[in-house]
Amino acid sequence: MYMDLLSPSERKTALSMNGEKLQKGAVLSRALVRTTLSRYTDCKVDPRSFEFKKNKFGKPEILWQSDDSRMEWPLHFNISHTSSLIACGITMDTPIGIDIEEKTRKPAKNILSLARRYFTPSEVDYLAKIPDPDAQHKEFIKLWTLKEAYVKALGRGFSGAPFNKFSIVLVAKNGIRISVAPKVLKDSDSSCDCLSENWQFALAELNSSHYMAICIEDDLRSSDSGNGRLPLGLKVWKTVPFLEDTLVSGSEAVTLIS
């Protein structure tokens, strides 16, 4: 029973969600995080034992209580939800941000209005030049997930990395690049002076139904250039906690976009 894995405060939070479906989703999400993290400690840490805290900007992190430093793992995680999928990304030693979105998600507002309001001018131009509305819509969702993944990886909150202060560019062969507007780097506004460009991105299609964007900090020591492997050493499993666990990266279920 997934509920048994949760802490009392997680149960309370889950039950305060509006409606049974949201509540079940909240329980599943916590069960997924706990069981997955446990596996990356070689199951030495029981899923129930994990404790969590939030950094000063509110990003959830693992709280290691043990005095025994052998019982700590440099694990980072991040979660994203859609109505039909929950994703949990795990890394060692590097902050991670992940965002998933249904490909067919139709924003109620006009794409270009949303982009003008929230994206950078260069991103608006990029979208405006796409003639086919469906293609434009897909590119918007891709950009949205990539930007979300970056903000979540940075872990400083939406205000710490406003969407209109950095641009994501999808380049055919070189992958995905981020550039921070030059004036931001010199800006004396302290809420923006933490934007950095040393981040790597991956964008993939899951099951032909969702876009998934991942952002992790760039380790300049490593010089992986892909060579047909997934970037970032990425592996993807399809999981139902305790019931199923299938490696799907390298199959049709996971199609790398960049």
Place this chain on the structure above:
Amino acid sequence: MAAPVATAVARSSVLTYSSALRVQGMDAVSFRVSASFPRLRASFPSIRVQRIPRRFQVSCSAKQETIEKVCEIVKGQLALPEDSTVTGETKFVDLGADSLDTVEIVMGLEEAFQISVDESSAQEIQTVGDAAALIDKLIADKDA
């Protein structure tokens, strides 16, 4: 040398995704705020106490009609069933709104009320009532 091996391990990032459809046969789980940390902070400035409508516990100067209109817009954006309970006290995080929902709600409110909401004010909003109070304030400032 141990370092390259450690680097390789450190570089691998893994991802697990779980099909919520499988669990207990449910059809859909709604959106959550996909930024997994609250951008909506707790510091809502409490404003002067008026006659407190009986549904509210805290002093809140939002007009009832503003709250109702906000509820309507929120229900529409999140495609909530007609009979779902959304009141001034309802927290946005509990409605499963993700970041895209949130920005669309803000834009919807701006259009409906002819106001402009800046990012830092938007972040202070935790509940529907907070949003309504902010709207009333922006309208009052505009008309002043």
